[in-house]
Every structure is written in structure tokens, then in C-alpha cells.
Amino acid sequence: MNAWLSEQAAMHAWAIATAAVVSSGCALVGTLLVVRRMSLLGDAISHAVLPGIVVAVLAGGRPGGMLVLVAAVVTALLTVWLTQALKSRAGLAEDAAAGVVFTTLFAAGVVLVTAAAARIDLDPSCVLHGILELVPFDTVRLGGFEVPRAFVTAAAVFGLLLAAAILTWKEQLATAFDPAAARAAGIPVGLVTTGLLAATALATVASFEAVGAILVVAMLVVPAATAELLVHRLPWMALVAVIVAVFAACAGYLAAWWFNTSAAGMMAVVLGLEYFAAAVLAPSDGVLSRAVARLWLAWRVTCEDCLAAVWRSEELAADGRAEAPTAVSLWQSVAFRWLAASGQLVGAQGAWRLSTRGRVEAETVVRSHRLWEAWLGRHTELPLDHLHPPAEWIEHHLGATVRKRIEAEVGVQESDPHGRSIPPERK
Amino acid sequence: MTSLAGIPYNTLVVAAGVAAVGFAAGVIGSLGVLRKRALAGDAAAHATLVGVAAAFLVTGRRDLPVLLLGALVAAVASLGVLVLIRRFTRTRDDxxxxxxxGVSFGLGITLLSGITARGIPGGGGLEQFLLGHTAALTAADAGLLAAVSAAAVLLVWLGLKEAVLVAFDPDFAAALGWPVTVIDYALVALVAVMVVVGLPAAGAVLVTALVVIPPVAARQWTDRAGTMLLLAGLIGLVSAVAGVAASAVVPRLATGPTIVLMAAAIFALSLLLAPGRRRGA
Amino acid sequence: MERVTRTSGPGSDSGPALEFHDVTVAYGRRPVLWNIDLVIEAPGLFGIIGPNGAGKSTLLKAALGLVPLAGGSVRFFGRPLDEVRRRIGYVPQRETVDWDFPVSVMDVVLMGTYARLGWFRRPGSGERALANACLDRVGLADVADRQIGRLSGGQQQRVFLARALAQQADLYFLDEPLAGVDARSQEQIFRVLAELRAAGKLVVVVHHDLRTAAEWFDAVALVDMRLVAAGPTAAVLTPENLRRTYAGPLDVLDELGRAIEQGRRTP
Structure with a gap:
């Protein structure tokens, strides 16, 4: 019983390990595909390698064997070449050309599989979504251990991809960033791109048994797209993509086992959840953090407007034209109360006065406003009566350095274009 | 009457229904290709699988209208997700x-496998939506497909002027005050509908070909948008009928791949035979 | 401050043909045009001049509602855009469309009649006669049935102009109509534009060539992310104004643009 259990555990472990290695390879290649905007090509290649694989298997190659790998790479390059040819010779747009080529090749592959189903060990549904659960049953002896054949293939391909990525990193980076400049710098851009396409084919074919032709698309693109939301530099992106992929492999397999369903399908679902989580929670680009940042900006603008309003009313009061500022919205009345609580305003509703600290803040805002109006008056053809509105939202974005630069340009002035005084720099 | 020249009546009706789908897909696909959105329906196509499986799970029925309604909901939802990703993240379109x-197809496979693993009665046949299989369609199913296709073509005929202008020069259309975004959404929604009605014949994986290959084949023969739409429809029709015929003759052959290969063959012939369309080339 | 002032245009319009009131345009959140304030009266040939990336085309697109305004307003004949759209003709930049598109020259010119036709109605013989007349005015009557991709660049630009003529507008916007156009087409285009002016229309042209600008336009605006100067051509195209326009973007605007985009303060 115990032996049976541990054998079961070993089976699952091998399946998970295979899935992890397979998707790591895809994530690595996918990182470059995503930053080079070649996701579509990854999609096309993953479909299109099917006929190559089938022909190689019909010719006596073993799934995962050398013949099949080579055939897949050749078909991938053929796909890209055909797509390019349709673009330049038949005048098709890139996506239409790719659409024609990959659907046709995939259809040919399916017809071949169906026709030869009696002779080869591939069935149409395996082609579509793989059977990760069966991977541990087909083993080879390696150093005295029974190791799943798919794992050996996947590990070898991953090793190859990793080595290639490390060796050609500089070239890949340069080509991805600016192909024209890379070409000018003597980097063989065409060769680098061809290498990437071949790598895509290798990663795809190594994943074929485990996840099938279509789910490979998710393995290629989603980890990289997730990583892109989280980090901003390519090496980190590749690393994060691999981590995302490995997590999806483990969690997806276990969830599939728990729910008794397709492991490959569940891996794609977990990848989708990871992407969603990153899109919402990413520290700087996430939906949530951007919403918080926008809210914070709105709050800061409101507080500054309130302080400036009190300052202006005090300025008017000095001319004997007193006009007490009042909150016109709930948002503003909350701001007034907070400013009083934090010691920037003193007094009471309807008769707010600035504290020393509040005065510094308020004068900074008013100074920004009036300096900006002076600057606009100098640089644009804008009539005086039009000056006011734009300055309303610019004033909240001016910092001390740029204020100094503006002051230097318009000259230290006593007053703005409306003839009102510009407060001195207080911070 | 149960047969005509040895072909069962049902097969004839199904062939006619699928032919209508092929025609409509060619017409609407042409607008997609002209608007440079050839693959607009591909993500939706893969997502239909989720809808098919979910509709089956919710209703417990395998009637085509129910499943296709589920597919349509899933297709539209997937397009909605695409819009959200574009709007709220910096992930690029491709x-x-x-x-x-990829993710929606994974979810679809997860649901299908779950249904199969639990041996839910009638769930096994859902796999036919992967690659298309017309043998099981009834005359009523074919009638539904034909009716939706006819409605779609009618809509395109009505709005042809608007669709062509938006495809050719969206800035000019917007300057006229036209709601370009709404027209674009309508076009993508029509493509999604075609993908859904094309599902029984061509399958989720390959149905995209139905809205891509006939239009680009038709484009080789003509320089006029109207003619292109009509020709694409005819090419789609011929491909669809050929697919149905082939899978009626060869028992285990899925219809989808056959339809695609037929359309591809017509495209290849068009490239070779059409009077040199390309300027300078 | 120089302003373009002319006698009032035709009809019972309550304001100048075109009026930008403190217009700011942003892509995303980042402003690319700051506080444009400009009044242009009909009739006339008006040039919008400035360096590459100055926002000239953006100004046209903002006027036409193709890009949203972040601030300010645009009025035509004293009215908002939605009330006067049919009185506005538009010639977009030639590169913005796919010339391989399967339409004939006649098809494209007929597009100019679409706004009057309304939804779902097809052009009839009246529209065809109008389109033919417009093609004749730009000297392309003999190529009406040709696919648009088979024309030269200059001919393509004239097709676009014919389409705008078919709009029978009172105010025309042309975006770089002379970019990549042969001398003969240039001359023909300007002859047609002069005819429009003679008929009391206002023609606003985004243009980048200073030499031809001085020759052709009655009045110009110099734009580089903001309006540098506007008025009669001779008064505006002074060495000092040109230096201010072409001196490169102002780094204060650059810094501020980035700060606004990221919702923070500048240094």
C-alpha cells in the first residue's frame, strides 16, 4: 500500500517536473516574443508545427526524438517564410497572412493525423491539448533511474534554450530594442530572429506531448506578459516569467488532479489567474495602484485648492474685499476639516485662516499658479482673460526646480499678468 | 423524400445550411480583413469552447441552439476581456x-475534460466542437445556421457603405461625425457571430480560417470591395460544401480541416491564376 | 498681439469661421498642445506651420473631434462642432490610409457625399454627377474607374481633395496636402484652393514648407506645442518668430508634460 502510494506520488512528481520544465522553456522564449511583439508568430508557429511533427513520426521518428525536433523547426521556419511571402507577394496584411498559413498547416496536420491514426501513436485530441497525465508512463532508463521520456526531451531542450539565451543575450536584447540600430552595429539581426523562431519551435515541440498545440500559446505568452506588468527590465522579466510558469505548472497540475480534469487546461487557467492578479495588483502598473494614485492626486489637488482659496481670500481682505472661502462639495468640506485637523488651517467653518505651515503650502500653490500664467503670457498668444483656467491644473504639478527655471526666464517679477503679486519661494 | 441521387435528405439540408454559413463567413470576413482585423475572431473562436461546455453544464442539454447561445456569450465575453486588457493594462494587443x-481555450479544455471524466451523459460529443463535425446536425440545426447567416449578410448589405468607409478611412468617417468605435464593435460582434455559427462545421480551432482565407483569395481577383465580398462568399460556400461532402464520404474525417484545406487550395489557385493584381510585382 | 480680422463671412453665422478658445490637447494624460487660442475668419487660405512633432495635425484632429480636448473649446461659425459637421470638409494625411484598398477613384470621391446621404442610403446618379464634376475640377476625370493604388502620389492627393470638394463644405481642413506631391499636382491643388477662397470659403492647411508658405497663404499660425504667433503671413513669418518656433521644444513644457502624465510634480 505504502509502496503504491509513493509510486503514485513519484508519478505526479514526474508529471509536475515535466510540466515545469516545459513551461519554463516556453516562458524564456516567450519573453523575447512578447517584447518583440511577435506573440502572433508564436501562436502561428505552435499551430503550424503539427504537420511537420506528423510527417516526422510517419517517417519513423519517435515523439520527442531528434527527427521530430528537426522537422518541427523546419516547419516553423517554413511558416514564417510563407507568411512573409504572402505579405510581400500577395499584398496581405501580417495577421491575415499568418492566419492563412497557420490554419492551413494545422488543418493539414489534423487530416494527416486522422488518416494515419491506425499507424501512429498520436490522436487528434492529444494534438490539441496534450495528455500530461500520461507522461510518466513512457519512460527511459537514465543512469539507473526510470525517467519519463518527455522529461528528458524537455530538460534537454530547456538546457539548450537557456544556453542559447545566455550566449546570445546581448544580441537578442539589442535586436529586440532597436533592430535598425542593432543592424548598424553589425549584429546579424536576421540570424538572431531566425534563432528566436527556431527556439520557439523547439519549445513548442518539447511541450507538445504535455500540453498540446494550442495551449502552448498560453505557455509562451502569458508568463511573459505577466512578468512585463511586474518588472521593467528584460533579464528580470525572463526570471519572473519562469517563476510564474513554474508556479502555474505546479498549481495547475494539482488543481487538475483535485478536480479530476485536464492538467494542461488547468495550467492555462492558472496562468490566466496569475495574469489577472498581476494586472490588478502590480505595484506601479496595476489597476489598483493606479486608481489609488489617481485618488491621491485628486485629494492633494483638493487640499491645495482649499489652502490657495483661503490665501486668496486673505489677499482680498487686505484690499478690503473680504470673501470667505466655503466648501462647494463634500470632498472639499472633508478637505477643509482635514486641513484644520492637521494644523494647516485655524478657525472655524466660514472663517478659516492659514496657520504658518498652511501659509507656506498655500503660497507655493499660488506662486506656481501665477508664475505659470506669467510664463504662458510670455510664450503663447493667449489673451489675458484666457490665462486663468489652464493654470488651475498646472499649478499642482510644478516643482521647485522648474519654478526657479520659470522665474529665471520671466525675470523676478513683483506681479503676474493680472497685476497681482507673486509670492516668494518659501520651501 | 429521404434521399436525392443517393444522398440522404438530411445530408443535403445540412450541406445547404453549412453552405450559407460559408457564404456569410466569407462576406463578413472580408470586412474584417479590409479593416485589418483579420484575426479579430480568433480569440473569440477559442473562447467559444468555454461557452459550449458551460451551456451544457448549466442546462444539461445538448441542443445546438443552447450550446451556440453559450458559445456566443463566451465569444462576446472574451472580446470584452480583450477591451478591458487594452484599456487598463500596458499589455500590447498581440x-x-x-x-x-490561450487561457480561454485552457478553461474550455478543463471544462470538457471535467465533463468527460465525470461521465456526464451526452457530454462526450462536445469534443466535436473542437474540429467540427457536421454528421450529427439535424435539419432544424441547419435551418438555424442558415437563418443567422442570412440575417448577418442582410445586415452587411444594409451597412456596406458605412463599413467600407470606416475600413478604408476611419479618420474621415470620424470627421463626418460617424461613431467609428460603435461601427467597429458592430463589425467585431458580427465576426463573433459568424465564428459561433461556423463552430459546428469548422470547430473552435479552425473556424477563423473561414473568415480569413476566402476574403484574401477573393481579393486576388478583384479591385472592388463589393465584388470582393461576393466572391469571398462564394469561395466560402464552395469550401464549406466540399468539407461537408468529404467528411460524409470519409467516416472519421473532421469537417473543419477539410473546409480549411479546400479554401486554402482555392487561395493557392487564386494566387497562381488571378490576373496580376500587385502593382509593380 | 496680431489677430486675423476680416469682414464677416456669409450667412447668418454668429461668429468667426473657426475659433480655438484656450485649447489644450493631451494624448493619454500628457498634453501635446498647450493653450491654443486662435481666431480665423472666412474667406481665406490659412496655413498652420511648425516643425515635425509640433502638434499641427493634432490641432486639426482636435478641431474635428478626432482627438478629445483636455481643455478649452472649438467653435465654427459661432457654433459647436456637432451643429456644423456637414459644413466641414476634411483631407487627411495621405499615409493614413491603405492605398491597396479595393476601391476605385470614383468610390472614394463618392464618400464625400455620404454625410448628406444619411445612414444606409446608397449614392445615386445625382451623387455620381457631383463626384464627376469634383474629379474634373482636380483634373482626374479620366481615371475615375481606376483602383486608387494605381495612381501617383500627387493624383492620390487630388482624389482626396476631390472627395472634400464633394462634401460641398464652407470650411476645409487639409492635413499636409503637399507632402510627397509632384509640382504639377501642387499647382493644381493650390489653384483649387484659391477657387474655394474666391467662393468665400475658409481653407485651413497644415503645412511644413516655409518657402511655399510665404507664397501661398494669406495668414498663418506658427505652432510648436503652443501657438507662437498668428496673423497675416508677412507679419508673422519674421526671423524672431521663426527662431522661437524652430528652436526645439521648450523644456518646461516637456518636464511638465511628463509630470502630468505620471500624476506627480516636476522636480
Whole structure:
């Protein structure tokens, strides 16, 4: 019983390990595909390698064997070449050309599989979504251990991809960033791109048994797209993509086992959840953090407007034209109360006065406003009566350095274009 | 009457229904290709699988209208997700499409496998929506497909002027005050509908070909948008009928791949035979 | 401050043909045009001049509602855009469309009649006669049935102009109509534009060539992310104004643009 259990555990472990290695390879290649905007090509290649694989298997190659790998790479390059040819010779747009080529090749592959189903060990549904659960049953002896054949293939391909990525990193980076400049710098851009396409084919074919032709698309693109939301530099992106992929492999397999369903399908679902989580929670680009940042900006603008309003009313009061500022919205009345609580305003509703600290803040805002109006008056053809509105939202974005630069340009002035005084720099 | 020249009546009706789908897909696909959105329906196509499986799970029925309604909901939802990704993240369009396509297909496979593993009665046949299989369609199913296709073609005929202008020069159309975004959404929604009605014949994986290959084949023969739409419809029709015929003759052959290969053959012939369309080339 | 002032245009319009009131345009959140304030009266040939990336085309697109305004307003004949759209003709930049598109020259010119036709109605013989007349005015009557991709660049630009003529507008916007156009087409285009002016229309042209600008336009505006100067051509195209326009973007605007985009303060 115990032996049976541990054998079961070993089976699952091998399946998970295979899935992890397979998707790591895809994530690595996918990182470059995503930053080079070649996701579509990854999609096309993953479909299109099917006929190559089938022909190689019909010719006596073993799934995962050398013949099949080579055939897949050749078909991938053929796909890209055909797509390019349709673009330049038949005048098709890139996506239409790719659409024609990959659907046709995939259809040919399916017809071949169906026709030869009696002779080869591939069935149409395996082609579509793989059977990760069966991977541990087909083993080879390696150093005295029974190791799943798919794992050996996947590990070898991953090793190859990793080595290639490390060796050609500089070239890949340069080509991805600016192909024209890379070409000018003597980097063989065409060769680098061809290498990437071949790598895509290798990663795809190594994943074929485990996840099938279509789910490979998710393995290629989603980890990289997730990583892109989280980090901003390519090496980190590749690393994060691999981590995302490995997590999806483990969690997806276990969830599939728990729910008794397709492991490959569940891996794609977990990848989708990871992407969603990153899109919402990413520290700087996430939906949530951007919403918080926008809210914070709105709050800061409101507080500054309130302080400036009190300052202006005090300025008017000095001319004997007193006009007490009042909150016109709930948002503003909350701001007034907070400013009083934090010691920037003193007094009471309807008769707010600035504290020393509040005065510094308020004068900074008013100074920004009036300096900006002076600057606009100098640089644009804008009539005086039009000056006011734009300055309303610019004033909240001016910092001390740029204020100094503006002051230097318009000259230290006593007053703005409306003839009102510009407060001195207080911070 | 149960047969005509040895072909069962039902097969004839199904062939006619699928032919209508092929025609409509060619017409609407042409607008997609002209608007440079050839693959707009691909993500939606892969997502239909989720809808088919969910509709089956919710209703417990395998009637085609129910399943296709589920597919349509899923297709539209996937397009909605694409819009959200574009609006709220910095993921680029190509990656966004691949994400929606791959993840929704994964979810579909997860549901299908779950249904199969639990041996839910009638669930086994759902796999036919992967690659298309017309043998099981009834005359009523074919009638539904034909009716939706006819309605779609009618809509295009009505709005042809608007669709062509938006495809050719969206800035000019917007300057006229036209709601270009709404027209674009309508076009993508029509493509999604075609993808859904094309599902029984061509399958989720290959149905995209139905809205891509006939239009680009037709484009080789003509320089006029109207003619292109009509020709694409005819090419789609011929391909669809050929697919149905082939899978009626060869028992285990799925219809989808056959339809695609037929359309591809017509495209290849068009490239070779059409009077040199390309300027300078 | 120089302003373009002319006698009032035709009809019962309550304001100048075109009026930008403190217009700011942003892509995303980042402003690319700051506080444009400009009044242009009909009739006339008006040039919008400035360096590459100055926002000239953006100004046209903002006027036409193709890009949203972040601030300010645009009025035509004293009215908002939605009330006067049919009186506005538009010639977009030639590169913005796919010339391989399967339409004939006649098809494209007929597009100019679409706004009057309304939804779902097809052009009839009246529209065809109008389109033919417009093609004749730009000297392309003999190529009406040709696919648009088979024309030269200059001919393509004239097709676009014919389409705008078919709009029978009172105010025309042309975006770089002379970019990549042969001398003969240039001359023909300007002859047609002069005819429009003679008929009391206002023609606003985004243009980048200073030499031809001085020759052709009655009045110009110099734009580089903001309006540098506007008025009669001779008064505006002074060495000092040109230096201010072409001196490169102002780094204060650059810094501020980035700060606004990221919702923070500048240094």
C-alpha cells in the first residue's frame, strides 16, 4: 500500500517536473516574443508545427526524438517564410497572412493525423491539448533511474534554450530594442530572429506531448506578459516569467488532479489567474495602484485648492474685499476639516485662516499658479482673460526646480499678468 | 423524400445550411480583413469552447441552439476581456489576443475534460466542437445556421457603405461625425457571430480560417470591395460544401480541416491564376 | 498681439469661421498642445506651420473631434462642432490610409457625399454627377474607374481633395496636402484652393514648407506645442518668430508634460 502510494506520488512528481520544465522553456522564449511583439508568430508557429511533427513520426521518428525536433523547426521556419511571402507577394496584411498559413498547416496536420491514426501513436485530441497525465508512463532508463521520456526531451531542450539565451543575450536584447540600430552595429539581426523562431519551435515541440498545440500559446505568452506588468527590465522579466510558469505548472497540475480534469487546461487557467492578479495588483502598473494614485492626486489637488482659496481670500481682505472661502462639495468640506485637523488651517467653518505651515503650502500653490500664467503670457498668444483656467491644473504639478527655471526666464517679477503679486519661494 | 441521387435528405439540408454559413463567413470576413482585423475572431473562436461546455453544464442539454447561445456569450465575453486588457493594462494587443485565446481555450479544455471524466451523459460529443463535425446536425440545426447567416449578410448589405468607409478611412468617417468605435464593435460582434455559427462545421480551432482565407483569395481577383465580398462568399460556400461532402464520404474525417484545406487550395489557385493584381510585382 | 480680422463671412453665422478658445490637447494624460487660442475668419487660405512633432495635425484632429480636448473649446461659425459637421470638409494625411484598398477613384470621391446621404442610403446618379464634376475640377476625370493604388502620389492627393470638394463644405481642413506631391499636382491643388477662397470659403492647411508658405497663404499660425504667433503671413513669418518656433521644444513644457502624465510634480 505504502509502496503504491509513493509510486503514485513519484508519478505526479514526474508529471509536475515535466510540466515545469516545459513551461519554463516556453516562458524564456516567450519573453523575447512578447517584447518583440511577435506573440502572433508564436501562436502561428505552435499551430503550424503539427504537420511537420506528423510527417516526422510517419517517417519513423519517435515523439520527442531528434527527427521530430528537426522537422518541427523546419516547419516553423517554413511558416514564417510563407507568411512573409504572402505579405510581400500577395499584398496581405501580417495577421491575415499568418492566419492563412497557420490554419492551413494545422488543418493539414489534423487530416494527416486522422488518416494515419491506425499507424501512429498520436490522436487528434492529444494534438490539441496534450495528455500530461500520461507522461510518466513512457519512460527511459537514465543512469539507473526510470525517467519519463518527455522529461528528458524537455530538460534537454530547456538546457539548450537557456544556453542559447545566455550566449546570445546581448544580441537578442539589442535586436529586440532597436533592430535598425542593432543592424548598424553589425549584429546579424536576421540570424538572431531566425534563432528566436527556431527556439520557439523547439519549445513548442518539447511541450507538445504535455500540453498540446494550442495551449502552448498560453505557455509562451502569458508568463511573459505577466512578468512585463511586474518588472521593467528584460533579464528580470525572463526570471519572473519562469517563476510564474513554474508556479502555474505546479498549481495547475494539482488543481487538475483535485478536480479530476485536464492538467494542461488547468495550467492555462492558472496562468490566466496569475495574469489577472498581476494586472490588478502590480505595484506601479496595476489597476489598483493606479486608481489609488489617481485618488491621491485628486485629494492633494483638493487640499491645495482649499489652502490657495483661503490665501486668496486673505489677499482680498487686505484690499478690503473680504470673501470667505466655503466648501462647494463634500470632498472639499472633508478637505477643509482635514486641513484644520492637521494644523494647516485655524478657525472655524466660514472663517478659516492659514496657520504658518498652511501659509507656506498655500503660497507655493499660488506662486506656481501665477508664475505659470506669467510664463504662458510670455510664450503663447493667449489673451489675458484666457490665462486663468489652464493654470488651475498646472499649478499642482510644478516643482521647485522648474519654478526657479520659470522665474529665471520671466525675470523676478513683483506681479503676474493680472497685476497681482507673486509670492516668494518659501520651501 | 429521404434521399436525392443517393444522398440522404438530411445530408443535403445540412450541406445547404453549412453552405450559407460559408457564404456569410466569407462576406463578413472580408470586412474584417479590409479593416485589418483579420484575426479579430480568433480569440473569440477559442473562447467559444468555454461557452459550449458551460451551456451544457448549466442546462444539461445538448441542443445546438443552447450550446451556440453559450458559445456566443463566451465569444462576446472574451472580446470584452480583450477591451478591458487594452484599456487598463500596458499589455500590447498581440499579447492580449494570445492571452485571451490561450487561457480561454485552457478553461474550455478543463471544462470538457471535467465533463468527460465525470461521465456526464451526452457530454462526450462536445469534443466535436473542437474540429467540427457536421454528421450529427439535424435539419432544424441547419435551418438555424442558415437563418443567422442570412440575417448577418442582410445586415452587411444594409451597412456596406458605412463599413467600407470606416475600413478604408476611419479618420474621415470620424470627421463626418460617424461613431467609428460603435461601427467597429458592430463589425467585431458580427465576426463573433459568424465564428459561433461556423463552430459546428469548422470547430473552435479552425473556424477563423473561414473568415480569413476566402476574403484574401477573393481579393486576388478583384479591385472592388463589393465584388470582393461576393466572391469571398462564394469561395466560402464552395469550401464549406466540399468539407461537408468529404467528411460524409470519409467516416472519421473532421469537417473543419477539410473546409480549411479546400479554401486554402482555392487561395493557392487564386494566387497562381488571378490576373496580376500587385502593382509593380 | 496680431489677430486675423476680416469682414464677416456669409450667412447668418454668429461668429468667426473657426475659433480655438484656450485649447489644450493631451494624448493619454500628457498634453501635446498647450493653450491654443486662435481666431480665423472666412474667406481665406490659412496655413498652420511648425516643425515635425509640433502638434499641427493634432490641432486639426482636435478641431474635428478626432482627438478629445483636455481643455478649452472649438467653435465654427459661432457654433459647436456637432451643429456644423456637414459644413466641414476634411483631407487627411495621405499615409493614413491603405492605398491597396479595393476601391476605385470614383468610390472614394463618392464618400464625400455620404454625410448628406444619411445612414444606409446608397449614392445615386445625382451623387455620381457631383463626384464627376469634383474629379474634373482636380483634373482626374479620366481615371475615375481606376483602383486608387494605381495612381501617383500627387493624383492620390487630388482624389482626396476631390472627395472634400464633394462634401460641398464652407470650411476645409487639409492635413499636409503637399507632402510627397509632384509640382504639377501642387499647382493644381493650390489653384483649387484659391477657387474655394474666391467662393468665400475658409481653407485651413497644415503645412511644413516655409518657402511655399510665404507664397501661398494669406495668414498663418506658427505652432510648436503652443501657438507662437498668428496673423497675416508677412507679419508673422519674421526671423524672431521663426527662431522661437524652430528652436526645439521648450523644456518646461516637456518636464511638465511628463509630470502630468505620471500624476506627480516636476522636480
Amino acid at each position: 499579447a492580449a489576443t494570445a492571452i485571451v485565446l
